[in-house]
Amino acid sequence: MEWRDQGILLTMRRHGETAAIIDVFTRAHGRHAGVVRGGASRRIAPILQPGAQLDLLWRARLENHIGAYQVEPIRSRAAAAMSDRLALAGLNAVTALLTFGLPDREPHDALYQRSEQLLDLLGQNDIWPLAYLNWELALLDELGFGLDLRNCAATGSTDDLIYVSPKSGRAVSRDGAGDWANRMLPLPPVLRGVGPAPDSEVAQALGTTGYFIENRLAPALGNKPVPEARARFIQAFRRRL
Template sequence: MEWTDDAIVLSARPFGDTAALVVLLTREHGRHAGVLHGGQSQRYRGVLEPGGQVTVRWRARTADQLGNWTVEPVRSPAGLYLDDALRLAAIVSAAALMDAVLAEREAHPGLYDATLALFSALDLDIWPAVYVRWEVGLLEEVGFGLDLSQCAGTGQPAGHLPGGNPNDQLAYVSPRTGRAVSASAGEPYRDKLLPLPGFLIGLGFNGGGEEDVAAGLRLTGHFLERHVFAQRHAEVPPARQRLVERYLRLNGLPAAEPQES
């Protein structure tokens, strides 16, 4: 068995004396593990950092074996942001989340391309909002897509016509169902609902401020924790929590409070 593919490094750890067990998100073959002989050597130290983009060949005698990697570096997004702890944390968080939630050997070409788009967007000022949208996409990939198209109570679609009642805008998300709720319908229950930042429904994407991004991180974090990792009896990766804590601290925002179920 043998194939070649483009890939993103999700994780690598020692395997034996000199080899490394490397987990990749490949474009056509999904999350895939294999052994890289010599993977602990200096040659691969920078190549196997989370988020590294590589071309790979996988070989095994049969399809169900762990198999061996041949790896060639293409680009190291993490290497571009060694002096930017927040952007670096975003790369590591994205890799850790995919490593933890994606099933083995199931193709996710859309997520692969979205992840490359996220890495490219790190050069832009709006990258934190792009990261939140990436997490929304990850939720959809693993079977818990948020319904932000219309109000769960009234059927009102996202946004509102110019000059319309601003209370008809979608403003909240049910923490139980993941469905959006308008400002007017959600007002009596606002303390039990999650705020919906406007950039997730096409309102002020470029102008989304730090508090909107923080609300977005709280939103996606709730569903990752309660509806993805809890179902696996697992914890959200520490790398994701470090990203959130660093973002809030650098922007002078208070730590997120737990959301009631």
């Protein structure tokens, strides 16, 4: 069996003396691992950096085998990631969350395209945190935990939406929250795509998306711990506020 596809390299680890096992988020085949013969060599190892865009040829005798990859670089994102601490932390957060959340060999074409577009913005620190926030919203939506922020869960109103219900992931208005307001999560305008999206709002919104990653997505994945790379990115981002 064989197929050809493009993909974003998520992880690489040595396998034996000279080979490597890579985990790649591919456009048509989802998150898919395979062996790269010679992948630990001086010639190929520099290509196999997290975030790299690769052209992939996968072969295996049977579909359920791990199989072997032949790889050709399309573009490296290492230079952009190494440009500063925020960019590197952001790249690590994206690859870690994709590894954490994606099921094996299940296509997610829309999320793949969003991920590729996000990583192509690495180094553009004026717009990257907002793009990352929107990517986290897309990740939650793709994996079945999307937020519904169109109207108030309690009243149906579209006015004065300032909270998110931690139980339903739906928006709640000031009046709709009532005595439960202190149990709600914040809904800054940026989460609804409204307003100028200052960094302070983006940071607040990442606290809300982080709640659903930790308390909804992680339990659905067998209570795997949320990757620390996300917390390191949030910390690096908040340093600049």
